[in-house]
Structure formats: structure tokens, C-alpha cells
């Protein structure tokens with residue numbers, strides 16, 4: 001059984017180990033970083049669990065998007081992992097991390113985590129979800145094309161990228177390439193795709209709401 005639920009402090013070790021397994025070059029969040037994130041924005045930190053084992057995480061902040069916008073990096077939007085850029089007066093849910101254990105991919109866990117993120121965005125009456133998406137397939141092509149050309153070819157179907165294709169299929173729009181977004185991301189050569197999903201139910205004249213207590217857990221048989 002797949003369960004999507006809020007992350008708790010008891011999940012921090014497992015989430016840190018998951019990131020260590022998933023990324024060869026990108027360092028995992030430290031235990032204090034995870035703790036700070038949970039303290040700042042508990043509703044935004046989501047885990048996927050199968051039969052009691054943590055297999056995926058989706059982590060978010062609320063940000064004042066105009067402060068970052070076109071030329072941001074992972075470091076600027078998170079204040080280098082301090083996460084004190086989280087600001088409930090913003091209207092943008094910003095995805096700072098999503099990953100699923102390699103053994104469990106291709107079975108809908110990522111989709112369930114993205115569903116939860118969209119549900120959170122809608123429940124809080126936020127305008128959109130924005131993220132910098134990795135381009136792990138780019139390293140194979142980097143010697144002979146720009147990341148812009150690579151992304152176009154993924155979008156028009158000549159190449160498959162497991163992250164950008166997944167995000168496009170999840171209803172996100174591709175808004176361009178962010179150069180130097182995450183320098184430790186060797187597969188993407190530091191690049192990322194700027195992606196956005198607009199909340200169709202967003203009401204600009206109404207305030208941001210607290211996520212309801214019953215938003216999670218969501219159980220999938």
C-alpha cells in the first residue's frame with residue numbers, strides 16, 4: 001500500500017538516506033536542514049511510504065516569486081539551504097526537492113507526490129507551483145548542444161528525459177532554462193528547466209489559507 005502523508009521529524013534520517021542513495025553528486029540535506037524545514041513549513045513537506053518504508057519525498061516552500069523570478073538559482077531561492085526565504089505572504093509554492101527511490105520509480109509514486117503538491121497549492125489558495133527541474137539526460141548530449149536545444153528536443157519527443165518528461169506529463173509548462181541553477185548537479189551540468197503549474201481555482205481576492213488537517217494522509221491500495 002502506498003501512503004502519502006506529511007513528513008515528521010521521525011522521517012528525517014530515512015529522507016536523508018534516500019537523497020544519499022538517489023544522488024551521486026548532489027549532497028543530501030543535513031539533518032538540521034530537514035528539521036528547520038519542518039519547523040518552518042510542516043504542511044509543505046510530504047513523504048511517500050510503501051508498506052512502512054519511506055520511498056519518496058516532495059519538499060516545498062512558499063516564496064515571494066517576484067524576489068527571485070527569471071534568473072534565480074536553487075541557492076538564491078532557498079538562501080543556500082537555510083530555507084528562511086519561506087514567506088507565507090507569497091502566493092507561489094516552490095518545489096525545492098522531489099525524489100523517489102530508484103527501485104520504486106515508474107509505478108506512480110512521483111505522480112502521487114505531485115498530486116499531493118497540487119492539492120496543497122489548491123487547499124492553500126496559492127497561485128501556482130514553480131520549480132527548477134533537473135535535466136539528468138543532458139550530460140549525454142552536452143558536448144554538442146545547448147541545454148535549450150536539449151529541452152526542445154525532449155519537448156518535441158526526440159529525446160526522453162525522466163524528469164522533464166515526467167513534469168510535462170504532470171501538466172507543468174516549460175518556461176526556459178536556468179543556467180547555473182545547481183552547480184553540483186553534474187548530470188544536468190548545473191542547468192535546470194523552469195517549470196510552472198497554475199492553480200485553476202486560485203482566487204486573487206482571497207487570502208492564503210491554512211492547509212486543512214485532513215488533506216493527508218492519502219492511501220493508495
Ligand SMILES: CC(C)(COP(=O)(O)OP(=O)(O)OC[C@H]1O[C@@H](n2cnc3c(N)ncnc32)[C@H](O)[C@@H]1OP(=O)(O)O)[C@@H](O)C(=O)NCCC(=O)NCCS
Nearest residue numbers: 098099100105106107108109110111133134163165166169
Ligand atoms: C522524477 C521522479 C521523481 C519521478 O518519480 P516516479 O515515481 O518514477 O514517477 P511516476 O512513476 O509517477 O512516473 C514516471 C513515469 O512512469 C510512468 N508510470 C507511472 N506508473 C506506471 C505504471 N503503473 N506502469 C507503467 N508506467 C507507469 C509515468 O507515466 C511516467 O512516465 P513519463 O516519464 O513518460 O511521464 C524520479 O524519476 C526521481 O526520483 N528521479 C531522481 C531524482 C530527481 O531527479 N528528481 C527531480 C528533481 S527536479
